[in-house]
Amino acid sequence: MINLKKLPLKKEHIDKLAEYGLQNIPSEACSCMRFSSGEEVLREGSPISWLSIVVDGRAKVCRTAPNGKSLILCYYISYGMIGDVELMTRQEIAASSVIAITYFECIVINYQNCLTELKTNIFFLNKLGTELAEKLYKSAESFTSSALYTGEQRLCTYILQTSHRGHFSDILTDVSCSVGLSYRHMFRLLGQLCEDGVLEKRESGYYILNRKELIRRSHTAADSPDIVK
Numbered sequence: 001m002i003n004l005k006k007l008p009l010k011k012e013h014i015d016k017l018a019e020y021g022l023q024n025i026p027s028e029a030c031s032c033m034r035f036s037s038g039e040e041v042l043r044e045g046s047p048i049s050w051l052s053i054v055v056d057g058r059a060k061v062c063r064t065a066p067n068g069k070s071l072i073l074c075y076y077i078s079y080g081m082i083g084d085v086e087l088m089t090r091q092e093i094a095a096s097s098v099i100a101i102t103y104f105e106c107i108v109i110n111y112q113n114c115l116t117e118l119k120t121n122i123f124f125l126n127k128l129g130t131e132l133a134e135k136l137y138k139s140a141e142s143f144t145s146s147a148l149y150t151g152e153q154r155l156c157t158y159i160l161q162t163s164h165r166g167h168f169s170d171i172l173t174d175v176s177c178s179v180g181l182s183y184r185h186m187f188r189l190l191g192q193l194c195e196d197g198v199l200e201k202r203e204s205g206y207y208i209l210n211r212k213e214l215i216r217r218s219h220t221a222a223d224s225p226d227i228v229k
Contacts, residue, residue: 007032013107016055021123022109029113034105041098042082048094049111051118052082057104058164063096071177082106084128087118102164149219154179155189156218169205
């Protein structure tokens with residue numbers, strides 16, 4: 001974990017732990033962590049000995065290829081766990097990087113003081129299993145998207161998933177890798193979306209002007225036509 005900013009837990013944090021059946025774990029094993037946009041929450045290849053529960057904010061999860069390019073695996077939007085895959089596969093090294101893209105807050109649980117609780121708490125293990133299954137489903141969905149949908153559909157879906165309050169400002173080289181498009185083709189599609197009044201280019205990124213049309217052009221609409229009605 002990078003740039004540690006430990007804070008004591010508040011009532012809302014205890015309530016969040018209770019959602020996972022972990023309200024009774026030792027207080028010394030937990031702390032609240034806060035990150036600003038752009039800060040690393042976790043670095044791929046670094047040691048990991050903790051589990052984190054997202055409280056608020058959004059962070060991108062990515063993996064780096066040998067050529068240095070980053071592939072965005074998924075986004076957390078105010079829910080979910082970080083480090084669950086490593087916990088269940090007994091990996092001591094982080095399999096991917098986690099980077100805050102908005103203000104990001106999470107509860108960190110150190111394995112050292114409560115590993116037995118994490119491995120024997122049935123309520124928690126059921127919750128963990130459900131979230132791992134959801135990640136597997138999203139992974140399969142991502143593969144299907146790459147195989148079956150057009151570049152415009154993939155890009156529009158990506159913008160919908162990663163925008164914050166109508167603002168899309170991700171690193172475009174990362175975006176092109178994540179949606180399986182060349183940078184040039186992706187940039188042409190962004191230009192067309194701006195020309196059509198769906199997006200507006202500003203210094204800080206792109207703003208969604210016509211969300212309904214963006215949804216219509218995404219593969220979300222292809223899967224569920226009624227969503228834009």
